[in-house]
Amino acid sequence: MTESYVIGVDFGTESGRVLLVDVKTGQEIATHVTPYDNGVMDHSLPDGTLLGKDWALQDPNDYLQVLYRSIPEVLRSSSIRPEHIIGIGIDFTSSTILPLDQEGQPLCFNPKWKSNPHSWVKLWKHHAAQEEADIFTRVATDSGEGFIKRYGGKVSSEWLFPKAYQIMRESPEIYEATDLFIEACDWITYQLTNKLIRSSNTCEYKAFWSHDTGYPDSSFLRKIDQRLEAFLDTKMRGRVQPIGEKAGELSNKMAQRLGLLPGTAVAVGIIDAHASVPAVGAVNPGQMVMALGTSTCHMVTTDQEKVIEGICGLVKDGIIPGYYSYETGQVAVGDAFAWYVEHSTPEYITQEAKKKGNTTHELLEKKAAIYKPGESGILALDWWNGNRSVLVDANLTGMIIGLTISTKPEEIYRALLESTAFGTRKIIENFADAGIEVNEIFAAGGLPQRNKLLMQIYADVTNREIKIADSQQTTALGAAMYASVAAGKANGGYDNLIEAAKHMSRVKEVSYVPIPENVETYHEMYKLYLELHDYFGRERKDIMHTLKNHKVHLVGSIV
Incomplete structure (x- = not known):
C-alpha cells in the first residue's frame, strides 16, 4: 500500500473536530477542534427570539466553519500533501435535521426566515416534538405498522419525522418553504460533493426507512395528517446509499476552499456514536x-x-x-x-x-x-x-x-x-x-x-x-475508517470495514476489571x-x- 491518509470529521454537540489518519496503521497524525460559535441554542436565537420548552437548535454555519477552519489546519500542522489524502468521512449527531430551500441552503440563512426558530437546525436533543412522536407511535401501533417493531414499539421525539411534523403543525409557512428535510450529515456531504445522497445509517435508525421495504407507505402518513401524504415524494427526495460507500467526490469549489484535491472520495455519512464501533x-x-x-x-x-x-x-x-x-x-x-x-x-x-x-x-x-x-x-x-x-x-x-x-x-x-x-x-x-x-x-x-x-x-x-478506546477522537477515527473503505483498495484504502478495523482500530492495553x-x-x-x-x-x-x-x-x- 502506498502512502495514504484519510480525514475523519466528527460533528459533536458543542464542537466539530477533524482528524488526519494514516490508513496503514490508524496512527493519528493531526487533529484540530473548532468550537461552534453559537453552540446549542436552547433559550433564544442569536437575535434574541425566545425558544419554547425542550428546544435545542444549532446554526448550520457553525458546521461549515469546522470544515473551513479545521481541515486546512490539520493539513498545515501535518505537512501531508493533498495528493496523499484519499478520502473524507463524516459522522454527525443524529437525528439532527435541517429544512432546506430549493438551492439546498438552510432556511435560517434567509433573512426572511431567520427569526423563526423552525428555520434553524433541530439538534438531536430537541425534544419539543414529543407530542408529535406520541402521535406517530399511537397511529403506527393501532395500524399494525411493521416498522415500529424495529424501534422497540415507540417513536422518539429525537427523530426526523416528529421534528418535521412539528414544523408543519406549528409553522406551516416554514414547512411550505422547505424544499427538503435532511439530516445534517447528509447536508455536509451534499456541500462537499454537490450530490444529494441520504445515508442508509441515518434513514434506517432515524427515519423509518428499510433497505428491504423503503419508507412506510404514504397511506400511513395520511393517517397521521392528510398534509403528510405527499411528504416522501416532495420533501424527502434523494437516493439512500449504504454506509461504507462513496457518496461522491470533492467538488472543485470545496477542494479549493479546503486545500484538498478535486475528486477526493467523500464517504456516506454516519451517526457519530456508530462510527466508534469499528474504531475500537x-x-x-x-x-x-x-x-x-x-x-x-x-x-x-x-x-x-x-x-x-x-x-x-x-x-x-x-x-x-x-x-x-x-x-x-x-x-x-x-x-x-x-x-x-x-x-x-x-x-x-x-x-x-x-x-x-x-x-x-x-x-x-x-x-x-x-x-x-x-x-x-x-x-x-x-x-x-x-x-x-x-x-x-x-x-x-x-x-x-x-x-x-x-x-x-x-x-x-x-x-x-x-x-x-x-x-x-x-x-x-x-x-x-x-x-x-x-x-x-x-x-x-x-x-x-x-x-x-x-x-x-x-x-x-x-x-x-x-x-x-485508545483515542481522544474515537468517532472521528471511525469516520476516517469509513473514508478508507469509500476510497477503495485500488486507491490506497480497504475493500471493507472489517479489513479496515484490523489495521486502524485502537484499544488501550489497560482495562477496568470488576x-x-x-x-x-x-x-x-x-x-x-x-x-x-x-x-x-x-x-x-x-x-x-x-x-x-x-x-x-x-x-x-x-x-
Whole structure:
C-alpha cells in the first residue's frame, strides 16, 4: 500500500473536530477542534427570539466553519500533501435535521426566515416534538405498522419525522418553504460533493426507512395528517446509499476552499456514536460499544434479528455490513454531570478546585472516589433529559433519594455517576432477556478518557470488564475508517470495514476489571434502582409528567 491518509470529521454537540489518519496503521497524525460559535441554542436565537420548552437548535454555519477552519489546519500542522489524502468521512449527531430551500441552503440563512426558530437546525436533543412522536407511535401501533417493531414499539421525539411534523403543525409557512428535510450529515456531504445522497445509517435508525421495504407507505402518513401524504415524494427526495460507500467526490469549489484535491472520495455519512464501533474493532457479534459523552449511545452487533423493548433501532447492515446492529441509549450522561457542576455545586468546592489546580469535575471525582459503594446512602435516577432506553419517554425527569442535611456534594456527584451505570446495566439486561448476549464491552468518547472513577463504577455495576478506546477522537477515527473503505483498495484504502478495523482500530492495553466486593454491594443497590425505575417510569410516570408540566407553566409565566 502506498502512502495514504484519510480525514475523519466528527460533528459533536458543542464542537466539530477533524482528524488526519494514516490508513496503514490508524496512527493519528493531526487533529484540530473548532468550537461552534453559537453552540446549542436552547433559550433564544442569536437575535434574541425566545425558544419554547425542550428546544435545542444549532446554526448550520457553525458546521461549515469546522470544515473551513479545521481541515486546512490539520493539513498545515501535518505537512501531508493533498495528493496523499484519499478520502473524507463524516459522522454527525443524529437525528439532527435541517429544512432546506430549493438551492439546498438552510432556511435560517434567509433573512426572511431567520427569526423563526423552525428555520434553524433541530439538534438531536430537541425534544419539543414529543407530542408529535406520541402521535406517530399511537397511529403506527393501532395500524399494525411493521416498522415500529424495529424501534422497540415507540417513536422518539429525537427523530426526523416528529421534528418535521412539528414544523408543519406549528409553522406551516416554514414547512411550505422547505424544499427538503435532511439530516445534517447528509447536508455536509451534499456541500462537499454537490450530490444529494441520504445515508442508509441515518434513514434506517432515524427515519423509518428499510433497505428491504423503503419508507412506510404514504397511506400511513395520511393517517397521521392528510398534509403528510405527499411528504416522501416532495420533501424527502434523494437516493439512500449504504454506509461504507462513496457518496461522491470533492467538488472543485470545496477542494479549493479546503486545500484538498478535486475528486477526493467523500464517504456516506454516519451517526457519530456508530462510527466508534469499528474504531475500537468491535466488528463481531456480542460486542457492545458505549459512546459516552453528553449522552450515551449503546451499540451491539449480532447475527440475530429480534424484537426488543425500548431499542432505538434494529438495522441490518446498519453499522457493520453483514450483521444486525442494535442501538439503545441514555439521553443525559455527561450533560447530567455538567448540570450538577455548573448549577448545583457549592462555591466552596469551586474555590477549592481552583486552589488545587483542578477542574471542579476533577476535584469531585477525587472526593467521590474515597467513598465505597452505598456509603453515602444516596440513589439517583438518570433521567435528567428524559429516558431513551428502555422506557422511551422524554417527559421523565431526574431524581435523587436519600439526601440528608449531612450530604456532601461529592456524594451527590457519585450518585449521579452510579445512576448512569445502573441505566446501562438495565439496557444490557434488557438485551439478555431477549436472548442477545453482550460478551464484551468497549467504552469510547471523552468521559472514559477523563473519569477513571466513572469507568470503575461501570465495571462494578455491570460486573464486566470495560475496555477503553485508545483515542481522544474515537468517532472521528471511525469516520476516517469509513473514508478508507469509500476510497477503495485500488486507491490506497480497504475493500471493507472489517479489513479496515484490523489495521486502524485502537484499544488501550489497560482495562477496568470488576472489584468483587463492589459488585456485591452494587447488586443490592441496583435492585433498589429497579424499584424506582419501574415505579416512576411505568406505574406512576404521571408524577414526573405532571411536575414537568407545572415547571413549564411557571417558566412561561415568568417570561
